[in-house]
Amino acid sequence: MTAPIARLDMDTRSPESEPSRTDRIDLYEVGSEDLTRYAALIVPAMADQEQLARHRDAIGDYLDAGGVVVFGGHLHRDWLPGAAAFVPLSPPSLRGYRVAEIAQHPIFDGVEADDLTFRRGVAGFFARGHHPVPDGAEVLVRLAGGEPATYVDRVSTGGTILVQASCDLLGYAGSAGGTAQRIPDQLLDWLRAESRVRPADTPRRTAAAAPSRRCSAAGWPRSTAVLRRTTGR
Amino acid sequence: MTTPKYARHLAGGTVYLPELPDTDLTGLDGLVIPERMHHGLLEAGARRVLDLLDAGGTVPARAAGGGRGQWRQRA
Numbered sequence: 586m587t588a589p590i591a592r593l594d595m596d597t598r599s600p601e602s603e604p605s606r607t608d609r610i611d612l613y614e615v616g617s618e619d620l621t622r623y624a625a626l627i628v629p630a631m632a633d634q635e636q637l638a639r640h641r642d643a644i645g646d647y648l649d650a651g652g653v654v655v656f657g658g659h660l661h662r663d664w665l666p667g668a669a670a671f672v673p674l675s676p677p678s679l680r681g682y683r684v685a686e687i688a689q690h691p692i693f694d695g696v697e698a699d700d701l702t703f704r705r706g707v708a709g710f711f712a713r714g715h716h717p718v719p720d721g722a723e724v725l726v727r728l729a730g731g732e733p734a735t736y737v738d739r740v741s742t743g744g745t746i747l748v749q750a751s752c753d754l755l756g757y758a759g760s761a762g763g764t765a766q767r768i769p770d771q772l773l774d775w776l777r778a779e780s781r782v783r784p785a786d787t788p789r790r791t792a793a794a795a796p797s798r799r800c801s802a803a804g805w806p807r808s809t810a811v812l813r814r815t816t817g818r
Numbered sequence: 819m820t821t822p823k824y825a826r827h828l829a830g831g832t833v834y835l836p837e838l839p840d841t842d843l844t845g846l847d848g849l850v851i852p853e854r855m856h857h858g859l860l861e862a863g864a865r866r867v868l869d870l871l872d873a874g875g876t877v878p879a880r881a882a883g884g885g886r887g888q889w890r891q892r893a
Binding site for chain 1: 835836854855856857858
């Protein structure tokens with residue numbers, strides 16, 4: 586039996602509106618959930634990255650056990666191994682937002698560049714910048730200026746990390762994306778094939794610990810104190 | 819919200835939502851609740867929001883950020 590794929594949920598929508606293709610884990614239960622029950626974890630753009638930073642060891646353990654973590658958004662906290670903070674395109678422009686290269690890869694099979702660049706005729710949803718790529722990672726999509734919009738990192742941990750600048754790749758379900766509608770199903774298939782996690786591979790962390798790996802990488806802001814969650818938008 | 823453009827209007831600073839239940843808001847004029855707040859955590863901190871309202875504070879809340887909680891029932 587294939588392990589389910591989980592989406593870290595921010596409890597902002599009614600249950601009826603959620604797609605059923607993934608399980609839901611409340612983001613604030615990450616420290617007490619056995620993540621190795623899941624083949625892959627999908628972290629949406631609006632996730633509270635401060636919370637993720639406080640549980641970065643649990644995420645690191647999950648990855649070292651062979652798990653897959655997908656993040657689409659703007660990284661601004663140090664919780665994802667090997668990753669660096671989002672770099673926005675400056676100045677923003679249609680020319681800069683254009684998708685220029687798509688690698689041969691199961692996630693993007695049959696997907697046209699313009700269907701990534703434009704959504705209902707508007708550019709910028711797919712990527713409004715990039716995350717610097719770790720050494721040894723594989724770039725899947727580049728923007729017109731050569732910026733890596735999407736990469737896969739199998740080097741930084743024992744598992745696999747997929748980073749997408751700005752958007753949630755599952756969000757391409759529906760009629761607005763043209764050939765990009767292929768992405769959600771292809772992504773889920775790839776995640777199931779990519780995952781090597783086995784439930785007994787790693788000890789379970791249950792403590793809601795403060796980050797034990799300090800945010801030492803250059804460019805990562807320290808935690809700060811209107812009512813907020815710390816998302817990348 | 820921490821950039822000067824906005825921060826000059828938010829002299830009370832920001833409150834991290836998971837810490838809301840342990841934060842006394844009654845010295846503030848108001849609290850802005852953005853959209854897409856975690857419903858469960860907002861509910862957990864509802865007492866603090868109600869205390870602020872009872873003290874005469876103002877609470878502008880984006881519709882999608884309000885959740886289904888007890889404090890909304892006073893709206």
